[in-house]
Amino acid sequence: MKLDPYSLPFYTDDFLIDVMDIEKWPxxxxxxxxxxxxxxxxKNQTIRFNRLDKVNDPEEAIxxxxxxxNTTQFVSCWTANQRESIPLWNMYTKMKGVRIGMPTDMFEGRPTPDIYDHGGAMIHLNEAYNIERKASKLPDQLKAMQRLISPEKIPSNGSKSSENKPSVRLTGISLPFSVWSSIVIGPNPVFYSDEERYxxxxxxxxxxxxxxxxxxxVGISPIDLGSIKGEHWKxxxxxxxxxxxxxxxxxxPxxxxGKARLDLLKYPVITEYIDVDLDExxxxxxxxTLAPSTTMSEQIIIESLLHRFAPKAVLKRSELNVM
Known part of the structure; x- marks a missing residue:
């Protein structure tokens, strides 16, 4: 396999400051x-990270x-804009849902984002989460590894109760094509451009x-993946x-x-989402915030949910008057 020498990703601290005008993180x-x-x-006290090929822009992270x-990246999408957005209300709730607001140190244990030179912010979770790949036709070396480790010891994805989870801050292969990660890249702003080079x-x-x-x-630098969308998503x-x-x-090596790890067609990612634990x-x-077209019955349901699971949460009515 012919590979290029290492080059910096475009999504660096200089890019965030000089091109995107990001002065501070929300x-x-x-x-x-x-x-x-x-x-x-x-109820579950989790937030879902969806695989990027399953979200609304099929051109992302290719x-x-x-x-x-794009099947190797999982995202949870937010906005820092305090003003309500009619397009976002309409696209994601059909004017009938809610807007949730949370602090950025929302994950279990309240780890705060660290700001790095490359890739912006990063969070080290207190739990490691599993990403699985189909491995029905394993190379001989992987078959030997598989015989040494019992599949029954693999905890279910996102489970809080399993005693067999790997230690924190682990990123690596614990079974053939079963990858554990406790690193969240972000929160970082999406860059909007139609330029092909990005x-x-x-x-x-x-x-x-x-x-x-x-x-x-071979080395992998996935920072740029999932960091850009077209101008029409701005x-x-x-x-x-x-x-x-x-x-x-x-x-x-x-x-x-190594070649099998890079073969995402023969050994595709089968995990479609990751539910990450939130701090209580x-x-x-x-x-x-209630959507602009929330009915009285929907408001009662939302109030009941908050009363049971988040009694100290603040419930607001939308500032928009939409018919």
Whole structure:
């Protein structure tokens, strides 16, 4: 496999400051959603990260050099705009849902975002979450690994009760194509552009032969994936949390196992979403705004949900008067 030398992703701190005019990160974000989703967030105390090929823009996170790269990224989409948005109300709630407001340190344990040179903000979760891939036809090396580890010991995705979860801050392979990650990239602003050079980046690079054993290593830089959308999405003013199946700057040998890891067609990602635990205390700071066309019966349902699961949350009526 011919690979280019490593080059910096475009989504760097300089890019955020000089091109996107981002001077500081928000401490509070908003998410437009349905009443059903609000109920699930409150009851399960989780927020869902959806795989990028399952969201509303099919052109997102498609790289030039890794087919199906958009299946390796999982996102939770928010906005920092305090003003209500009619397009967002209409697109995500049909004017009948809610707008949830939460602080950015919403995840279990309240870890605060760290700001890095490349990729903006990043959060180290207290839990590791599983991303699975289909591995029905494993290379011989992977079959040998699989026999050494019992599949029954793999905890279910997002489970709080399992005693077999790996230690925190772990990103790596615990089983063939079963990847654990406790890193959330974000919250970071989405960059809006129609320029081709941003939309389909190269994410693989030549990591050389670090052990002088004649085996080429490949590196992955997934920062740019899921960081850009077309100009027609600019109305969203989106800030995004992202979980990547590949570690930032991760390198590994381009041997039989390495080539299999990069083959997302033969060994596709089968996890479609990740439910990440929220901190119980964050619901005391939660804001819920009723959609402009909320009926009295819908308001009663929302009030009942908050009374049961988030009694200290603030409930607001929409400032918009929409027929």
């Amino acid at each position: 401490t509070f974000l908003y998410h437009y959603t349905s009443i059903n989703t609000l109920a699930l967030i409150l 790289s030039k050099d890794l087919q199906n790269s 939309h389909h980046p190269n994410i693989l690079f030549d990591a050389g032969d670090p052990y002088n054993d004649g085996i080429q290593h 109305f969203e003013q989106e800030w995004r949390f992202k979980i990547s199946m590949f570690g930032i700057g991760e390198t590994f 381009l041997d039989e196992i 205390g964050v619901f005391d700071q939660m804001e819920v």
